[in-house]
Amino acid sequence: MRVAPTVPVETAATVTLGLLVAILVLVPLAAVVFGAAREASAFSVRPLLTVLGSATIISNTLVVGVGATLLAVAAGAALALMLARIRTPGRTLLSRLVTLPLYITPLLTAIAWSWLGSPRGGLINLFARQTFGIDSLVNLHTPGGVIFVSALSYVPLPFLLIGAALRGMDPSLEESARVHGASTLVSLRLVTLPLVLPAILGSGLLVFVQAVGLFSVPAVLGMPSGFQVAGTEIYRLLNNYPPRVSQAAAWGLLLLVATAALVWLQARLLRRRSYVTVTGKAFRPRVLDIGPVRWLLAAIAWAYVCAAVVLPVGTLVWAALVQFITVDPNLMTFDLRHFRYVLFEYPKTYLALRNSVLLGALSAAGVCALGLAISWVIVRTRSWMRPWLDQLSMVPLAMPSMVLALGLLWAYVGLKALPIYGTIWILLIAYVTHYLPFGVRSGSAALRQLHAELEDAARMAGANWTRTMRWIVLPLTWPTLIATWTLLFILAMQEVSSSILLYTSRTTVLSVAVFDLWEAGNVNALAALSVTQLAITFVALAVLFRARDQAVPA
């Protein structure tokens, strides 16, 4: 009889995972803190003081962060209520359309809206002047414009999270409130709202973390009028000569402190709440009939879809096809010359496309694998590392991706032992770290649906751990993994905020190429490249939706 190994595979795997996650998450975090406190290779508080002195940028960042968060959460919650709990006409289709902005990078939405709403050359203004003789009807090159467009992009997050909470709620909780004398509105306020509050606060936090570290929208809509936020300031500090890395890191630290404070606040607010009433069980939610007002609600939902999807995408497609931008119908001629240019002549396209697809595929695969492994340890084992792994793998949620990139930059730029700076690998690390929480969440969701006894049964039938993973766990979680992979591929293909800090001419990606064209003012080529990017996205999305629809009955 062989003696059992003292260190089973599970333990070895757990420790390796722990180290890997710690390196992914803690290294950039430490690098930002370390970098912010240094100047000319010596300890200094100057970078931090300089940053704290920039009151305008700080207040601009807060205005955009808070404004976009409030607007997006309010709109997302309203849409979730309208489409999940009220008999709004066409709510099945609308529920799907409302999530589409998730798959369109804010950069493209911002560019399209800047063409539509810039004060003088904006299409809406040109049209208004020509038709009604009104000057400057709208101006999106304002703080309000930045908030509006960012919020448009972020609505799907609160919509999805709050919608899930509304659907996961036992309707009998509301029904009993009604039976005990509460009106619809009162039961909404006293029962429904408190129960979905965790989802509201949680999604608000997620949006705030992204909005406060946002680069693309303020870069497109704010910079022309001199409106700077932390994200654009970090970009400016690193791209001017000489690059002021310490000051950029100080900005990163400031953003981290802000998001960490909010995470703490959220945890405090939710401390006394138990979530048991909102289970993962699928209930048939009670759907309200509210008479003719429902048509108004449908119109509001469609207005959102138009503003966030139809108008921006339509504008981009139009600009990609029209010879030059004009509002005079007589001058508009359409052909494929811009596509011909970006696809066959523009030198960066091929490289950017290749890098984006490669990075998207690899990072999505890495996140899926890592996420499943981490969630297996969290869900299935009683290892002491469980809470640590769980917390650590969620940290990137509170890390604006620009701050993450900044940390990686600091950590790896001078590291001779691991010369990944300037290669595609540093981008891969950034993407994998940034999307890790998604992988862990979807992995645990898949594993929780899998009865642990299915794995025990394999062990009892003589399969070792590795085979149990390969023959039982992988095949059964495969549909979830495929869906997660596709979603992450789409998101990674469009990543802007960290790519813009980490790319080099050899490792440029699609979003960066789009941004380059925007800075160069090559409007039509930019539109054609964006449409190409969107086309890839929507093909992947169609695959994703199909996979999901097929996965439902199983």
Next chain:
Amino acid sequence: MTDTFVAVEKLVVSYGPVVAVDGVEFRVDRGEQVTLLGPSGCGKTTTLRAIAGLETPIGGRIVIDGVSVADAAVHRHVPPERRGLSMVFQSYAIWPHMTVFDNVGFSFRVRGVRREAARAAVERALSLVDLTGFADRPATMLSGGQQQRVALARALACDAKVVLLDEPLSNLDAQLRIAMRDDLAELRRRLGFTAIYVTHDQEEAFALSDRIIVMRAGRIEQQGTPSEIHAAPRTRFVAGFLGMKNILAADIAAVATGQVEARLAPDILLRARDPWPNGMVPASAGIGFRPVDVEVAPDGDGVEGVITRALYLGDVTHYTIRSGPIEITAHAGPRAEFAEGGRVRWRVPPERCLLLRE
């Protein structure tokens, strides 16, 4: 001379600070079926999972077929797949992405046996559970009862040293449960495999076991053959768990070896049997008797009482009888008819009235 096949010695298993199994010790002979019986949370499933290797004990030793598979003292823990056991799970744990054949033949696949070589064994196992011809069916196209039988076939197919069964019938509906229980008893009589069975259902335990181990709060309360345990439960807990409805506190006085007098109230005295005489009779303990053993008569020399409730159930009538401060339950046949509020006399034959320790 017994032929010990599985030995569990001073087993301790904990989940963090919670000690689920606390010093459990028992033996299983070759070919024997032993049942761990107890309410939920008593540690019976944890004990079984520790034998399987799915839990790592922090104390004690497990020896199977002369091989120490778990020994906390030397940090030995043979992983489940190398213990040569098989197991039927409460949830059946039928892999939904495989056919019935692949489920039953999994252990052959793991050992690298070719599909065709395994076919005979798989077919034989399926025929044992009356599922001949189901081999190519996807596992998801089975009813609950069929899934249960596939799980059983899977456990029997691989000629395991010991078959472990973790509440295998608890997810079936009542009728199917009884049918499966009888099938299982028949199957084991025919094949004679060694089995450890976990359940909270006393009837299942009686029907399927050579020996029953009653567990409570991580410890063993009593072990014995089904008839021993039924005839002579040692403690109030075991008696209560086995459905002895009348358990009453009493002052005890010894009369002779194995015989006691129990005073239930100042004027109620019953003669009872001490099934486990050890020279020490606790002055205050419980006595217990089954409702069917209570003889109720309109008059005579029994304890006087008033019928407070009569529940007519056809073949049997359930009476609640109050006598001073105590209340008992009696089951009487259809012929004895007493009305609610009526005065009766009741007695329990001394050999049917048991002294129960704490």
